[in-house]
Amino acid sequence: MSISTAELGAKSALGPKREGPLVWLARMLGPDHRLGYLFILPTIVLVLVLVAYPFCYAIYLSLTRKYVGVPPVFVGFDNYVKLTFDGFFQRAVINSFIFTFGSVAVKLVLGMVMALVLTSGIRFRSFWTGVLLIPWVAPTVVSALNFLWIFDYSLGVLNYMLVKVFHLLPQGVGWLSEPGTAMASVIGVNIWRGFPFFGISFLAGLRAIPAEMYEAAAVDGAGPLLRFRHVTLPGIRNILIIVMLLSTIWTFNDFQIVYILTRGGPGGATQVLPVFTYEIAFGAQRLGEAIAVALYMLPALAAVIIVLARYMRQGRGRA
Amino acid sequence: MNKGLVARLQLAGSYGFLVTLLVIVVFPFYWMTVTSFKGEEQMRSLVSMFWPSPVVTDNYRHLLGKTEFVAWFGNSVIVSISSTFLATAIGTIGAYALARLKFLGRAFMSSAVLITYLVPPAILFIPLYAQIRTLGLADSLGGLIVAYPSFTIPFVTWLLMGYFESIPVELEEAAMIDGATRFGAFRRVILPLAAPGVLAAGLYAFTQSWNEFLYALVFITDVKLRTLPVGLSTFITGDVYGWGYLMAGAVLTTLPVIAAYVYLQKYMVEGLTAGSVKG
Numbered sequence: 001m002s003i004s005t006a007e008l009g010a011k012s013a014l015g016p017k018r019e020g021p022l023v024w025l026a027r028m029l030g031p032d033h034r035l036g037y038l039f040i041l042p043t044i045v046l047v048l049v050l051v052a053y054p055f056c057y058a059i060y061l062s063l064t065r066k067y068v069g070v071p072p073v074f075v076g077f078d079n080y081v082k083l084t085f086d087g088f089f090q091r092a093v094i095n096s097f098i099f100t101f102g103s104v105a106v107k108l109v110l111g112m113v114m115a116l117v118l119t120s121g122i123r124f125r126s127f128w129t130g131v132l133l134i135p136w137v138a139p140t141v142v143s144a145l146n147f148l149w150i151f152d153y154s155l156g157v158l159n160y161m162l163v164k165v166f167h168l169l170p171q172g173v174g175w176l177s178e179p180g181t182a183m184a185s186v187i188g189v190n191i192w193r194g195f196p197f198f199g200i201s202f203l204a205g206l207r208a209i210p211a212e213m214y215e216a217a218a219v220d221g222a223g224p225l226l227r228f229r230h231v232t233l234p235g236i237r238n239i240l241i242i243v244m245l246l247s248t249i250w251t252f253n254d255f256q257i258v259y260i261l262t263r264g265g266p267g268g269a270t271q272v273l274p275v276f277t278y279e280i281a282f283g284a285q286r287l288g289e290a291i292a293v294a295l296y297m298l299p300a301l302a303a304v305i306i307v308l309a310r311y312m313r314q315g316r317g318r319a
Numbered sequence: 320m321n322k323g324l325v326a327r328l329q330l331a332g333s334y335g336f337l338v339t340l341l342v343i344v345v346f347p348f349y350w351m352t353v354t355s356f357k358g359e360e361q362m363r364s365l366v367s368m369f370w371p372s373p374v375v376t377d378n379y380r381h382l383l384g385k386t387e388f389v390a391w392f393g394n395s396v397i398v399s400i401s402s403t404f405l406a407t408a409i410g411t412i413g414a415y416a417l418a419r420l421k422f423l424g425r426a427f428m429s430s431a432v433l434i435t436y437l438v439p440p441a442i443l444f445i446p447l448y449a450q451i452r453t454l455g456l457a458d459s460l461g462g463l464i465v466a467y468p469s470f471t472i473p474f475v476t477w478l479l480m481g482y483f484e485s486i487p488v489e490l491e492e493a494a495m496i497d498g499a500t501r502f503g504a505f506r507r508v509i510l511p512l513a514a515p516g517v518l519a520a521g522l523y524a525f526t527q528s529w530n531e532f533l534y535a536l537v538f539i540t541d542v543k544l545r546t547l548p549v550g551l552s553t554f555i556t557g558d559v560y561g562w563g564y565l566m567a568g569a570v571l572t573t574l575p576v577i578a579a580y581v582y583l584q585k586y587m588v589e590g591l592t593a594g595s596v597k598g
Contacts, residue, residue: 028423032501033422035501038416040413040417043409043432046468047469050447055446057446057450113336122330128337128341130584131345133580134344135344137526137577142548146566147347148555149351278444298442313433
């Protein structure tokens, strides 16, 4: 409304050839700017209030000494420097990497096999897909609690099967209470929950590869391995990269599974960064330090996010 | 070896792999259901491991009568449904603006939304908690209803941008030539066509909110205001009897999500994978 009156005003005062500043502004803002800004405004407000501002505040807090209920004291990079030489923190970083890469590698292989099997002339494909996706849909906390019960030392069904049913072990294993098995167990649960996402994404990618490409490769004498290497992999390259990077971010920041199953124990054997952050913030009440833990990996995370965002936009055809 | 034999072996291997995976995927749910119908005596004595005998409903009675489970269920319903409506409404119009309308800053905002979707809650939960407290929403369901869209809106927007872009511009232009306003074209032409996408996005937002744990754990201290995932996790006592009603609670917490999934699988699969592969 304001634009059309401005336009009229401009025309009557300055003649038809020259444009008023408001018209120029309207042109700058684009033809749909009124509805556009109206529609995007709620999202902008929400992102600013709930993500952007807290994020900037977090960066500031990580440069302070801050306890709950006491005003922050600026200390520069002290928190980060202290963390660098903190044995518990170093251990959490190493554990996070083991947890993430161990889990992502297995999810990748399982997901790939799942997708290949589901495109290989299997019957009832939608049944298999539907059932195999359940761990991804079900509440993660519930699944973690299920596994806590399955892994239970004296009454858990896993030890019962290994000892009493299949006689594979003379006695049960404290899956979550022994340092040797705890990490493998939490990784196992993360794989269980996450592999369907890999499988279903790869499946969608495989089905987009034209059958003629495989036929042409077969005519050229390429065996199954060569066809996988030269037709399948290039065909799903983008999806492969996107899924791997997405899963790396999610797994690195997975809080629930470790929190429910071990709380980082036994003796820090499964302590990962998100749980460590939580413990320092709400156990030790040292907020500045806790945020520094959370943000320590920010440069690496930002790099992954930028690469990933580029691939995701490419997938939509507007890189 | 002849080719037919190789093909048959391959097929057998495929089915073997799928069946193994199926057992691994389904067993925890089977086990949780079986446990929820077992009595304390049976659990302690390790008899008839894989089937409850006798089938008892004590665990469910204890869960519904002697714990705050019913209140938590209500809280989860309120929080998930409210935040889902909020996120779906805001995300739908936002996605339409970013996908279709031409205005200054659109490209930048699209990138910002995508990056927001990729920032993990684990690095945001402490400052977000401070922010929720500043807004006076600490220790209230309102705090969660406001906080959950911070991760559901970016996803809904990203998913629906792809959806809106796949609808031909000509449909909108035709409506506008027929005298519809831009908003009218959106409401009467585009929105109905995008309904399946909106449903997929909404379902995804709902499951994400229903399953959310970290914010609910941090923002809520009042026992009565807990949501289901946090409430259930407080049942971990190490006691034998605790496992019975914990698993009963696990069954009832999983059911709504699985029921939605079974009925609306097509839409949900779309929503679940759209984040990465919708092209």
